[in-house]
Amino acid sequence: MKKIAIFASGTGTNFEAIAQAIDQKQLDAQIVLVVVDKKNAPVIEKAQSKDIQTFVFCAKDYPSKEAYERDIVKACHQQDVEWIVLAGYMRILSDVLLTAYTNRIINIHPSLLPAFKGKDAIGQAIDYGVKVMGVSIHYVDASLDGGKIIAQRAFEVEKHWTHQEIEAQIHAIEHVLYPETLKQLWEEQK
């Protein structure tokens, strides 16, 4: 069983999807820590309601990225975290986390990478008028939404879909693809 930390900044629907896959025994893992960089993020309450330890921090309280990441690594080590799963965590990682968890940090991004990196990937894709959109899961390195791609799933955009409908489609794919990909990744390593 893998002990994992989920890092998030917002709503936490991917956190919920992974937690549900674990509860339903589809994924042999335990979420031992949720790391959040926003004091009012709804994901905090979701983690607490499942009695999962949270580490909530404010980047402004620290002199540098390295300083808060050192505290995050400490919290991860205290919980024996083996893998870090980023799910809507809106920060680029420094070497502190990347060297502590080399090749054991994964992210999900709402586009077919390497297209539309960074913020509002869905909005960027809509503005571009793309006809095929999708979701990518990738290893994390020091670049923005870089790192080797592990899995992708695409879908065709119907002409009449609104931004909201596209977002709902992206989320529906993410909630299936993330647990599936983690399962496969960890099974391959056995």
Ligand code: GRF
């Ligand atoms: C997801 O769309 C994910 O791809 C992106 O941030 C969003 C997080 O959503 N990185 P949620 O907080 O899991 O609902």
